[in-house]
Amino acid sequence: xxxxxxxxxxxxxxxxxxxxxxxxxxxxxxxxxxxxxxxxxxxxxxxxxxxxxxxxxxxxxxxxxxxxxxxxxxxxxxxxxxxxxxxxxxxxxxxxxxxxxxxxxxxxxxxxxxxxxxxxxxxxxxxxxxxxxxxxxxxxxxxxxxxxxxxxxxxxxxxxxxxxxxxxxxxxxxxxxxxxxxxxxxxxxxxxxxxxxxxxxxxxxxxxxx
Amino acid sequence: xxxxxxxxxxxxxxxxxxxxxxxxxxxxxxxxxxxxxxxxxxxxxxxxxxxxxxxxxxxxxxxxxxxxxxxxxxxxxxxxxxxxxxxxxxxxxxxxxxxxxxxxxxxxxxxxxxxxxxxxxxxxxxxxxxxxxxxxxxxxxxxxxxxxxxxxxxxxxxxxxxxxxxxxxxxxxxxxxxxxxxxxxxxxxxxxxxxxxxxxxxxxxxxxxxxxxxxxxxxxxxxxxxxxxxxxxxxxxxxxxxxxxxxxxxxxxxxxxxxxxxxxxxxxxxxxxxxxxxxxxxxxxxxxxxxxxxxxxxxxxxxxxxxxxxxxxxxxxxxxxxxxxxxxxxxxxxxxxxxxxxxxxxxxxxxxxxxxxxxxxxxxxxxxxxxxxxxxxxxxxxxxxxxxxxxxxxxxxxxxxxxxxxxxxxxxxxxxxxxxxxxxxxxxxxxxxxxxxxxxxxxxxxxxxxxxxxxxxxxxxxxxx
Numbered sequence: 001x002x003x004x005x006x007x008x009x010x011x012x013x014x015x016x017x018x019x020x021x022x023x024x025x026x027x028x029x030x031x032x033x034x035x036x037x038x039x040x041x042x043x044x045x046x047x048x049x050x051x052x053x054x055x056x057x058x059x060x061x062x063x064x065x066x067x068x069x070x071x072x073x074x075x076x077x078x079x080x081x082x083x084x085x086x087x088x089x090x091x092x093x094x095x096x097x098x099x100x101x102x103x104x105x106x107x108x109x110x111x112x113x114x115x116x117x118x119x120x121x122x123x124x125x126x127x128x129x130x131x132x133x134x135x136x137x138x139x140x141x142x143x144x145x146x147x148x149x150x151x152x153x154x155x156x157x158x159x160x161x162x163x164x165x166x167x168x169x170x171x172x173x174x175x176x177x178x179x180x181x182x183x184x185x186x187x188x189x190x191x192x193x194x195x196x197x198x199x200x201x202x203x204x205x206x207x208x209x210x
Numbered sequence: 211x212x213x214x215x216x217x218x219x220x221x222x223x224x225x226x227x228x229x230x231x232x233x234x235x236x237x238x239x240x241x242x243x244x245x246x247x248x249x250x251x252x253x254x255x256x257x258x259x260x261x262x263x264x265x266x267x268x269x270x271x272x273x274x275x276x277x278x279x280x281x282x283x284x285x286x287x288x289x290x291x292x293x294x295x296x297x298x299x300x301x302x303x304x305x306x307x308x309x310x311x312x313x314x315x316x317x318x319x320x321x322x323x324x325x326x327x328x329x330x331x332x333x334x335x336x337x338x339x340x341x342x343x344x345x346x347x348x349x350x351x352x353x354x355x356x357x358x359x360x361x362x363x364x365x366x367x368x369x370x371x372x373x374x375x376x377x378x379x380x381x382x383x384x385x386x387x388x389x390x391x392x393x394x395x396x397x398x399x400x401x402x403x404x405x406x407x408x409x410x411x412x413x414x415x416x417x418x419x420x421x422x423x424x425x426x427x428x429x430x431x432x433x434x435x436x437x438x439x440x441x442x443x444x445x446x447x448x449x450x451x452x453x454x455x456x457x458x459x460x461x462x463x464x465x466x467x468x469x470x471x472x473x474x475x476x477x478x479x480x481x482x483x484x485x486x487x488x489x490x491x492x493x494x495x496x497x498x499x500x501x502x503x504x505x506x507x508x509x510x511x512x513x514x515x516x517x518x519x520x521x522x523x524x525x526x527x528x529x530x531x532x533x534x535x536x537x538x539x540x541x542x543x544x545x546x547x548x549x550x551x552x553x554x555x556x557x558x559x560x561x562x563x564x565x566x567x568x569x570x571x572x573x574x575x576x577x578x579x580x581x582x583x584x585x586x587x588x589x590x591x592x593x594x595x596x597x598x599x600x601x602x603x604x605x606x607x608x609x610x611x612x613x614x615x616x617x618x619x620x621x622x623x624x625x626x627x628x629x630x631x632x633x634x635x636x637x638x639x640x641x642x643x644x645x646x647x648x649x650x651x652x653x654x655x656x657x658x659x660x661x662x663x664x665x666x667x668x669x670x671x672x673x674x675x
Contacts, residue, residue, distance in 0.1 A: 015525070016525075016526065016529075017523075017526050018402060018403075018502050018526065020639075020641045022620075022639070022641045022642070022643060022644050023641065023642060023643065026643055026647070027620050027621060027622045027644075028622070030244050030272075030622065031244075031273065031285075031287040031288055031290070031291050031622070032287075033247035033248065033251070033290060033291060033294050034248065034251075035248050035251075035355075045642065045643045045647055051629075051647045054287050055287070084403060085402060085403040085406070085436070088402055088403070088436065089338065089639060089641060090337075090338050090620075090639075091245070091336060091337055091338040091340075091352040091353060091354055092244070092245065092354075093245065093248075093336075093354035093355040093356060096354075111403055111406060113403070113406065113436060114406060114407060114436070114438045115338055115352055115353065115354060115438070118353075118354060118357070119354035119356065119357075122354060122356035122357070123356070171230075171231070171370065172229065173228075173229070173231040173368075184356075184360060184368060185256070185258065185359065185360050185363050185364060188233060188360065188363075188364040188366055188368065189258075189363065189364060191225070191226060191233065191366075194225055194226050194233075195225055195233075195235070195261075195364065195365060195366060198225045198235055199235070199365075202222075202223075202235065206330075206467075206470065207463065207466065208459035208463040208464075208466060208467040209237060209328075209331075
C-alpha cells in the first residue's frame with residue numbers, strides 16, 4: 001500500500017449527505033474480479049447522462065456537466081468534500097477502489113459509515129472527520145473560490161487559505177499504518193504464535209466448534 | 211459490573227490487544243462471488259495460505275439468475291464472477307453450495323438455515339447485511355474485501371471496540387405489524403447514522419416475541435441504522451430453531467453448546483453507551499417515501515411537508531422527492547406502484563412468504579402492475595414453500611415464482627427496475643438507482659407488498675385484510 005504523509009490539492013465540493021456506496025459505484029461494475037479500473041465509473045449515475053454498463057467506452061458517453069466532478073477545475077483533484085454519513089450502505093470495497101482510481105486520496109466529511117471508513121485505510125485513502133461547523137466553513141469558502149487544502153497527517157491538520165487550519169482526530173494505529181504504508185496482514189501474521197495459543201484454549205472450551 | 215452481550219462475545223474472542231486496537235478471532239467466514247475474488251487473488255500474489263478452511267462457507271447469490279437455471283448464467287461478466295468462486299473453492303477445497311445445489315440461496319438465509327450460524331460465534335462476510343446473523347446472539351459484522359483477505363490469512367480481524375446501544379421495544383406489536391415495520395420505525399426514529407460506531411442490542415417483550423425469522427429481519431436492518439452489528443439475546447426460541455439443523459452440533463456436543471448459549475445475554479446490571487425505548491403499540495405498517503431508509507412513515511400518513519423538515523435537511527428532502535417523482539403531503543395510500551418484489555436477505559424466509567401468501571390467497575395482482583415476483587431466499591425455503599402450496603397461491607394470483615438469490619434487491623442480475631418505475635419492495639435499501647437506474651423503491655413488509663400488488667397502490671394491510 002502507498003504511504004500517505006501529506007497532500008495538497010483542490011477540494012471537490014460535493015454538497016450532499018448520506019452518499020451511499022451504490023451511488024459511489026453502481027452494482028453493475030461490481031462484476032469485475034479486479035481491484036482497479038473503477039475510476040471512470042465513479043458516481044456513474046450522476047456523472048453520465050446515459051446508463052453505464054461494464055465494457056462501455058466511457059470517453060464517448062454523454063457527460064452531465066452539472067455534476068461537480070465533470071467541471072474542468074476538479075478533474076485532477078484529490079480531495080473530496082462532503083457532508084454527513086458518507087459511504088453508507090453496502091460494504092463493497094469497490095467504492096474506495098473507485099475513488100482511489102479516480103485520484104481521490106482524502107475525504108472530508110462530518111461523519112462516515114463504519115465499514116466504508118475502515119475500507120479507506122486499507123487502500124491508502126485518508127477519511128477525515130471534521131465538525132459540522134468546520135465542514136460548513138469549507139463549503140462556504142469553496143462556493144466563492146477554488147479551495148486548496150494541504151493535508152498534513154503527521155500533524156493531524158488541514159491548512160487552507162492564508163494561515164487557516166483545522167485539526168482532526170485519528171486513531172494512532174490507523175495513522176501509523178497509513179504513514180508507513182503497512183500491510184496489516186503481515187502485522188497480524190507476526191502474531192501467529194499468539195493466535196495458535198488462543199486457538200488451543202478456545203477449542204478446548206468450545207469443543208463443538210472444532 | 212455486568213457485561214453486555216456484545217462485550218461477552220467480544221471478550222471470549224480476544225486474541226491480543228494493543229491500546230484500544232484488538233485482534234479478535236473469527237469462527238465463521240461466509241463468502242460470495244462479488245467480494246471474494248480480489249481477496250483470493252491477494253492471497254495468491256503474496257503466497258499466503260488460508261488459516262482455517264473449515265471456517266469458510268461459500269455461496270453464489272448476488273449475480274445468479276432467478277429464472278430457470280438450465281442454461282446457466284447468460285451475462286458473461288456475471289458468469290466470470292461465479293466461475294471464479296467455483297474455481298477458488300475448488301482450489302482450496304472449500305464448502306460451497308453451488309448454483310445447482312438445492313441448498314444454494316442468499317448467504318444470510320442459508321447460514322442460519324444450515325446451522326452454520328451459531329450463538330456466541332464471531333461471523334464475518336464481505337457484505338453489510340451480515341448483521342442478520344446477530345439474531346442468534348452472535349457477533350456478526352460486514353467487512354470489506356481487504357478484511358476478507360485478512361480473515362482468510364489470519365482467522366482474525368483487527369477491531370476497535372464498538373459502543374453499545376440498547377433498543378428496548380416494550381409492549382406488543384399489533385396484528386399485521388411485522389419485524390420489518392419495527393425495523394423501519396426504529397430507523398425513522400434514530401436515522402441512518404443513529405447507530406454508527408455501535409453494536410445495537412434489540413430487547414424487550416416485542417423482540418422476545420419475534421420468531422427467529424423476525425429477529426433476522428430486525429438485525430438485518432441494523433446496518434441501515436448505521437450500526438455495525440445487531441444482536442438479540444439467546445432464548446428458547448433460538449435454541450428450538452437451531453435444533454437438528456444440518457450443521458448444528460449433535461448429541462453431547464449439543465447439550466454442551468446449549469449450556470454455553472444460555473449464558474449469552476446481557477447481565478441485568480450491564481451498562482450501555484446509549485439506550486432508547488420504543489413502544490411497540492405505536493407502530494403501524496411502514497412505507498418509505500424517499501431515497502434513504504430513514505425517510506419513512508406509517509401508511510396512514512403522508513409524505514412530509516417541506517416546512518416540517520429541518521432546514522439543514524431540506525436540500526436532501528427536495529432531491530429525494532424529485533428523484534421519487536413525489537410531491538410533499540401526498541398520502542402514502544395514493545402512491546401507485548409498477549412492480550412488486552418480495553425477496554432479499556431481509557424478507558425472503560418461509561415466514562415472510564407465508565405472510566404474503568396468506569393475504570394474496572384467492573386474490574389477483576392488479577392489472578396495472580407490470581411485474582410482481584417472489585424470490586425465495588434459498589432452495590430450501592423454496593422447497594418448503596412449495597410443499598405448503600404457496601407457489602401455487604402466488605402464481606394463481608399473478609405473481610412470478612422464481613429461483614433463489616439476491617435478485618432485485620440490488621439488481622446485479624437481470625431483475626431490475628426501468629427508469630421511472632416504482633416498486634413496492636421487501637428489501638432493505640431505497641437508495642437512488644439501487645434497483646436500477648432511475649428506479650423508485652418503497653420499502654415495506656411482505657404483506658404490505660402483497661397488498662400493494664393486489665390494489666395497485668399502497669394500502670393499509672389492517673384495513674383490507
